[in-house]
Amino acid sequence: MTAKRPNIGLNIILVIYVLLSVYPIVFMLTNAFKDGMQTAVNPFTIAFAQPFGGNFIMAWQAISPEFYRSLYIVAISVVGIVAFAMLSAYSFARLEYPWKGFLFNAIFALLLVPGFLTLIPLFLEIKNLNLLNTSWGLILPYIAGSQAFAIFVFRTFIQAIPGELFEAARIDGANDIQMFTRLVIPLSVPVMVTIALLNINGIWGDYVLPSLILDPSHATVAVAIANFQPPQDAPSLNAGNMQLAAFAISSLPIAALFLFLMRYFVAGLTSGGVKM
């Protein structure tokens, strides 16, 4: 009897809590389907302007080059991050050579260097290298900036692979490089995917560095939606609604990732736990 009652109260509070938390998403989606008049009259209702979804078509026209550019930058950066970090992590986890501990600490120390500290020198460096307004001006710092954390996670993972597997491979005549390509890489796919997803999320949403490195005609999607310019033939009254549609479009890849990953993410964070 008493055990049941408090749950109803909890559920009511939680439902209100959830609704308020997701309201920005609801606001974005409902108003992206309206026109400027409908939003001005009442932003809380659900209504559909004619033609249905027209704002999305206009928004896509406005941001599609930036959308593709972001995809390109994310793809190359993430491949570089994962590939180079895996090589280093394997080297640290499985091979023996002089100065290994020092080199590892030299990378580990980078985790203490915050992004804002290097922002200005990085900008000046990219400028001096004549990489302003190029995708490489972002890709190179992204690859460098993500190495430390990725190496740290990969190394922990590789160290946890049972030693017998390596022993068996050695008996079968595998050398250090073959053990990397045929044993470590296949076993590390889950952790590689995790690191890749984290970086996709971070790079896709990054605003500060791209807004410095790229001018508006070379922008990434996160910058383009912030400085949203509707297509010239679009009714200016609906510009705000088109921007909301652009927000929704830019959130789509991340939403897809999360739907695919949610179960794993929610479970992963809660099962391992943070032991401090």
Next chain:
Amino acid sequence: MSNYLVAIGSRIGLKSTSKQRRKTIQAIIGYSFLLPTFVFIAGFSYYPAVRALNGAFTSWDGFNPPTWVGFSNFQQLFSDSTFISSVRHVLIWSALGIPLAIVPSFIAAALIFHLKSLRLQYVYRTLFVLTMILPPVVSILIWQEFYGHSGVLNMLFSAIGLAGLRHDWIADPNSALWAVILKGFPWVIPFNLLIFYSGLQSISPELFDAAAVDGAASLKRVWYIEIPLVLAQVRLLLILSIVGVTQDLLTPLLMTGGGPGTSTTTPVLYMYQTAIQYDEYGYGMAIAFLIFIVVIALSALSMKYFRVEQ
């Protein structure tokens, strides 16, 4: 190096064993696997970091070579009224923003944890995590819209008969800072919620059974068992929040640009503006240097304080 040693060894009559050769080969592979990482971080991590620490003591327009000025950037900072007010803003922001990053997320986690049905617990966690699909840029800009003259907030005030409170929240210097800090209502941060939830899960069930036998009510259980036993999570999130608030360049840059006037300028934003907008790169790097030192000191302090507490 090792190859060379092996060669010397064989010349002076020591037999180069296969074990030695394997060691040499392993070192070569080991170093060459590290090579790509080090090429990248040397160019785009170490170099800018050294440049940042070094540049704090220079006067530099970003075009002509920098000139060494010692501590004069820092002296100038302490009498720079914009910088001083930016420090005040970040202190207010921390005092309010750090509890807001921790308390509502804990409440939500505790509410979920107190549900009997594990299935419902999973559903609520998933719903809260759903908010992560909005990129930070989008959620900041949507909140900017909420605060606007004909935004959702003002409409709500009109609807409940408080039209007198209607207000352009981020265009008024008296309310802009508060509006920026209080964005994101009801402040449940999915990551923090999941950290707390996992902390609650790791509390031994026997403790709850004992409390139930003693007839402790839910609130007592929260106060005497759950809060003391998630202090480790609180400490982690405290450090992350301190770092997060002081480093947050995106929110003020995008939402207000520090304005109106300098009413929402934070040190990180001021660093950005001096360097990018006024071409005073040395001065900007001095601000970055100072924030860096303070953040490291604060993190170390909060770590130490909470260890003693436990």
